[in-house]
Amino acid sequence: MRPVAIVGIGKTAFGAFPDRTLRSLAVEAGEKCLEDAGVSPSQIEAFYLGNFAGPSFVGQNHLAPYIAGSLGLTGVPCTRFEAACASGGSAFFHAVSSVAAGLNDIVLVAGVEKMTSQTTPKVTEILAGAGDMAGEGRAGATFPALFAMIAKRHMYQYGTTREQLAAVAVKNHANGAKNPLAHMRKVITMEQALAGKMISEPLTVFDCSLISDGAAAVVIVPLERASEFTDQPVRILGIAQTSDYVALDAKADITTFWAVQEAAEKAYKMAHVSARDIEFAEVHDCFTIAEIVATEDLGFIKKGEGGPYVLEGRTCLRAERPINASGGLKAKGHPVGATGVGQICDVALQIRGEAGELQLDRHSIGLAQNLGGSGATAVVTVLGGI
Secondary structure (H helix, E strand, O other): OOOOOEEEHHHEEOOOOOOOOOHHHHHHHHHHHHHHOOOHHHOOOOOEOOOOOOOHHHHOOOOOOOOOOOOOOOOEEEEEEEEOOOHHHHHHHHHHHHHHHHOOOOEEEEEEEOOOOHHHHHHHHHHHHHOOOHHHOOOOOOOOHHHHHHHHHHHHHHHHHHHHHHHHHHHHHHHHHHOOOOOOOOOHHHHHHHHOOEEEOOOEEHHEEEOEEEEEEHHHHHHEHHHHOOOOOEEEEEEEEEEEEOOHOOOOOOOOOOHHHHHHHHHHHHOOOOOOHEEEHHHOOOOOHHHHHHHHHHHOOOOHHHHHHHOOOOOOOOOOOOOOOOOHHHHHOHHHHHHHHHHHHHHHHHOOOOHHHHOOOOEEEEEEEEEEOOOOOEEEEEEEEO
């Protein structure tokens, strides 16, 4: 397997854009990425697209060539990947696999979602399709309810508090306020977070990620060719995608995402690192409890200690291991199919030293963790400088 590097990144702003189409968002991110890499469309050998529910959100199928054609990409394989909220991460995993295996040399990976074209109830219904519709869906359980169950059980088993959940939101909003591409650039207080409208007890509106539009893209090549395109390549040190049961009641313990643990173990092994070597991370905080669980499952902290870890300020920008410096899904936004690729862009931006106000003091090795559904798909990527 050949070492692989990122040589170009590109993102749109994340937000609610009633005048933008899914295709225009994807094309913007793709063109920015190609320009960043100094690559022309004619050089791209394959296109991998992460998208969860374009057919449901905007009524368009056959999305990969639909977008690729507008980028000037024809005559190459164009494939869409759907893995719920991990669609972008899955597309990236398979693209890296193709380059590592020697099937392609110059590959464009994009993620996109246009969610705000539907009403909030309809978006909730579409997202629920990533759960177990025969059981959870039939009972009326949408994802806020499922993650509320996870939060309640975590509270019961480990003493996690609402203040600890709120600390995730307060921290990520503070970071998002400094991110020029974030959906929600708004600082909130602990009092505001705790007093937010209850969505599914114990989760308030401030514990839930946003309904967003947006896109992100990266160009990857074999490491041996990276110097042809950039003097700041970002190496993919380790990557893994794993899966678990879709339904919560099929899992042995709903306070842990077994797929994340498995993916992290495999990615660490490939990268020849351990959890203690990770200096910063972008994790999948679709709900505040998900960030707490992720910090535990990735091995950053012992099981059950994720709540105190964030409340004590140990994941802030200038702390020992910053988590979601970008603002995370909570403040940066969560255009579902774009999220996984967006996380890769954010980690790469830090490693390149180009994160502006959000630039971290220690940024030589970072991690991205993308989650699908209530833990049925997980993609973990470890990135580093050359």
